Amino acid sequence: MEALYLTAGRPPLRQVAKRTNKEISHSTVQRYLHGPQLPKWQSLKLIVSALGGDEERAFELWQEANLSTVAAPAAIPDLDVRPPADPGGDEARRAAAIISGAEAQAEQIVKDAEHRAGEIVAGARRTAARILADARSDASRTVLDGHEDEVFGVAFHPNGRVLASAGADAAIHLWDPARRRLIAKLEGHDRALTDIAYSPSGRLLATSSYDSTVRLWDADRHVQKGDSLTGHEDEVWAVAFSPDGRSLASAGADGSVRIWDVNRRRQKAKLEHSDTATAVSWSPSGEFLATVSVDLSLCIWSTGTWARIGGPLHGHLDEVWGVAFSPDGRLIATGSNDGTARLWDLKTMSPAGEPLDAHTDAVAGVAFNHDGSLLATCSYDRSVRLWLVGDERPYAAPLIGHTDAVLAVAFDPVGQLCASAGADRTVRTWRVEYRDAGPLGGVRAAV
Structure with missing residues (x-):
């Protein structure tokens, strides 16, 4: 050869x-x-x-x-x-044997490929299960557990190092979110707390309660500061400080929104809804106050005259429970018992786009992140969702971990943590990761 x-x-x-x-x-x-x-x-x-x-x-x-x-x-x-034309010859038999061998080889190749494909699918399923288990484990590690009843309010200190929560157990809890530990517990209200807010300086805390009062607290010394603010004739549902910290707005079941002089501890204005006022939010400039109500309306008020600007804005099909101004003051977000959140254009006093419709139950709260690129919504469907502002689709998978309705949501001052409070008596934190040009697209439980 x-x-x-x-x-x-x-x-x-x-x-x-x-x-x-x-x-x-x-x-x-x-x-x-x-x-x-x-x-x-x-x-x-x-x-x-x-x-x-x-x-x-x-x-x-x-x-x-x-x-x-x-x-x-x-x-x-x-x-x-x-095969050759002569089917009875030796060459035909050899050709047939060659073809038969090729067919057997091809069949074996297919079987091997199917086996490898099955292994790949099984491996992918194992990987997905491990990722899900890790996510659930991460979520369980972020639970701030200490309240003895539903948690209705949550707020970050302006420095981002303390997280405050208010619960139906009439207690205020101050948490270190980085170390996941309780710093202090404040008590004084007679009934359930419904909301909590830090002043812009971080020196004061304000709380609202079913006991019809608003109270101010020394955030550093962890004690009540002065007498309770009284005037509401029914449960008080929400509180918010003005951007300069000199005024405080409170919303109540008596249908009123009351404006308080923080230094003098007295009421200086009273605004009216036709039914329970559920939430309040100041514009970043302090020129406007947004209020919402179970009367299905959003109202915008001038803080110079305390007159309502235009008529009530309607669009939700059920009670409105949450409201928040965007950091640039151009948009207002609302959340409703109809299961949707909406964005409103302050300049045109009209809806900005279609409803944000992904939750399967009432939307209890809304919050913008530090630069207004993300909106967080929380719901009775036990989830928190994030939305890219300007996009009417959810930005990421829902944040799942609460075992009951999620009642409040807030971002830290730099948008790295999103906190949620729920009827399951817990507070949870979720880490949001960003690129230089905006959100990265990944949201996970903080560790």
Whole structure:
């Protein structure tokens, strides 16, 4: 065989034999050897195989072909692998055996591929299950557990290092969110607390309660500061400090929103809804106050005259429970018992886009992050959702971990943590990761 590689025409058969490894029939060998389109690069090995290992006959065929005088074709033609015309001959049996072997090999390749595909799918499922388990584990580690009843309010200190929560157990809890530990517990109200807010300086805390009062607290010394603010004739549902910290707004079940002078501890204005006022929010400039109510309305008030600007804004189909101004003051977000959140354009006093509709139950609270790029909504469906402002689709998968209704939501001052409070008596924190140009797209439980 070595002699054949060395002597059989041009190009050297040692090179020709390396070009292909395809079995062919004897009739195909004859046709290509004597036809006008000689496959110049056909391997001698294949012809020998097609001839049943007859090396001498193979060499004779190569000699007959006069390889040195035949030009190479522009492209190597496909080889005919059909069995020879004589079905009863030895060549036919060999060709049939070749085909049978090829079919068996192909079947085995398919089986191997199916097996590998099954392993890949199983591996993917194991990976997904592990990721889900890790996420659930992360979520469980972020639980701030200490309240003895539902938690209705949550707020970050302006420095971001303290998280305050207010619960139906009439207690204020101050947490270190980084170390996940309780710093202090403040008590003084006679009934459930409904909301909590820090002053812009972080020196004061304000709380509202079912006991119809608003109270101020020294946030550093952890004691009540002065007498309770009284005037509401029913439960007080919400509180919010003005951007300069000099005024405080409170919303109550008596349908009123009351404006308090923080330093003098007295009421300086009273605004009216036709039913329970549920939430309040100041514009960043302090020029406007937004209020919402179970009367389905959003009202905008001038803080210079305390007159309502235009008529009540309607769009929700049920009670409105949450309200928040965007950091640039251009938008107002509201959340409703109808299961949606809405954005409103302050300049046009009209809806900005379609409702944000992804929750399956009432939306209890809304909050913007530090730069207004994200809106958080919390719901009785036990989830928190994040939305890219300007997009009417959820920004990421829902934040799942609470085992009962989520009643309040807030961002820290730099938007890295989102805190939620729930009827399951817990406060949870979720870490939001960002790129330089905006949100990264990943939200996970903080660890």
